Amino acid sequence: MTPRAPSGTVSRMPETTQTPATTTGARSLAERAAAPATLPEPDRAATGLTWRAxxxxxxxxxxxxxxxxxDADAQPFRTSExxxxxxxxxxxxxxxxxTRVGLDADGVPRAWITVDAPPGDVRVVRVWLGGGVDPAWRGRGIGxxxxxxxxxRAxxxxxxxxxxxxGRIAAFLEDHRADALALHAAAGFAPIRYFTDMRRDLSRPLPEPRPLDGVxxxxxSPDLDEAVRLAHNEAxxxxxGSEPRTAAHWQQGRAMFAPQWSHVAVDEATGEVAGYTLSGRYEHDWxxxxxxxxYTELLGVRRAWxxxxxxxxxxxxxxxxxRADGMQYAELDVDTENPSGAHGLYASLGYEVTHGAVMYTIEV
Incomplete structure (x- = not known):
């Protein structure tokens, strides 16, 4: 299970390049989903835990x-409270x-799971899963x-x-987590996309800024934020793997947002947002x-620019x-199959691969 799936406990999620949607045939999503009438609630006798939302x-x-x-899974990040x-x-x-959480006899949480469906999905309806099991309670079938x-539930x-x-039921898994990969594979999930995290040493000289014609x-700034959201949905x-973000979804998960490190490209003639980069400050990872x-969360440029x-x-x-704030590295993540040349762009700017993650899904 992964605690950094975009299901609620985490915020860093790659935006990736779109391929044609899965063919659905004549049946509706409701039919294809094959939703059970009742859920297979975790068994207290089998797991040794008491379950609730x-x-x-x-x-x-x-x-x-x-x-x-x-900590036990040697994740390359940490999630703050x-x-x-x-x-x-x-x-x-x-x-x-x-959601579900499993409590031991002393009321201590030992396992949890969350299910989240973003509200703005139109091209592919996604449901994200995220959770984990206390290392001391593994090997009992809880996962x-x-x-x-x-x-x-998805x-x-x-x-x-x-x-x-x-439809898509999805989870992000760090690629070094062989146990989590096997667990999801046994449950019918399959890898659909691979991602790499990259970083750039800021002690090295930065690229010289080039003149931007008309931009x-x-x-x-807050007054640009809604225009940035709309530009992001278009870009x-x-x-x-990307779907339109509603205004509410756009605002969610911003505790680590760093406005002082975020920038907007504005067309001088029209005042339109042409591109943007939004950054995060994850001090608890350092x-x-x-x-x-x-950390570069989002980078986008509208097609016309x-x-x-x-x-x-x-x-x-x-x-x-x-670098002006004393940071040692710049970080971001990228879809390894991104056809826009993003990986090559980042490499040309001095970014180097550090680790990877996999999106496992059930396509519906």
Whole structure:
């Protein structure tokens, strides 16, 4: 199980390039989802745990469990208590129906699972799964029970969506987690996309800024944010795995957002947003990583402004901001199959691969 799936406990999720949607045939998504009438609730006798839904009051103890899991699994990041709390934000979320936590005899959480369906999906209706099992409680079938429950609940959510498009039940897994990969494979999931995290040493000289014809790069500001959201939805309309973000979804999961490191490319003639880069500051990762860094969350350029060098200019602006604040590295993630040449762009700017992740899915 992965605690950094975009299901609620985490915020870093790659936006990736779009391939043609799965062929659905004549049957509706509700039919294809094959949603069970009842869920396979984890068994107390078999697991040794008492099960219930998560609530916001669980955030401190859930964050402690997430920390134990991430430490034991040598995850290259850590999830803060604030990020865990953000998992409950969003009026589309229903923790009572879409989460489970297992408590031991002393009331200590030992395992959890979350299920989340972003509200704006139109091309592919996605349901994200995320969770984990306390290292001291592994080997008892708890992970299998949680994944079976979550997959069944995800099928219900697809059927309940009222949408008729390809469906996807998905989880992000770090590629060094052989146990998690095997668990998902045994449950019918298959790898569909691979991602790499990259970093750039900021002690090295940064690229020289190039003149941008008719476009200026300005700091991100709240009054530009809605235009940036709309630009993002347009820029990623043809990107695999990306779906439109509603205004509420756009605002969710921003505890680590670093406005001082975020930039917007504005067309001088029209005032339109041509591109953007939004950054995050994950200070709680730095002790694990062994260095300080700024993290590029999103980078996008609208189609009409592509081919003018905006992407490298925006990344250079971000790196300049990171370095001005004393950061040692710039970090980002990329889809290894991205046909736009993003991997090559990052490499040309000095980014190097550090580790990878896999998206495992059941296509519906």
């Amino acid at each position: 998560l609530t916001r009051a669980d955030v401190p103890v859930l964050a402690a469990l997430v920390a134990r899991v991430e 604030v990020e865990v709390g953000e998992g409950f934000d969003g009026d589309w979320k229903d923790p009572a129906r879409d 299998r029970a949680l994944l079976a429950w979550a997959t069944a 099928r219900q959510k697809l059927a309940e969506s009222g949408k008729d498009a390809p 200026r790069i300005v700091p991100w 990623f309309a043809d990107h695999w 002790a694990v990583a062994g260095f300080t860094s700024g 592509r081919g003018r060098g905006l992407a490298p200019a925006l990344l250079t602006a971000a790196m300049t901001s990171f």
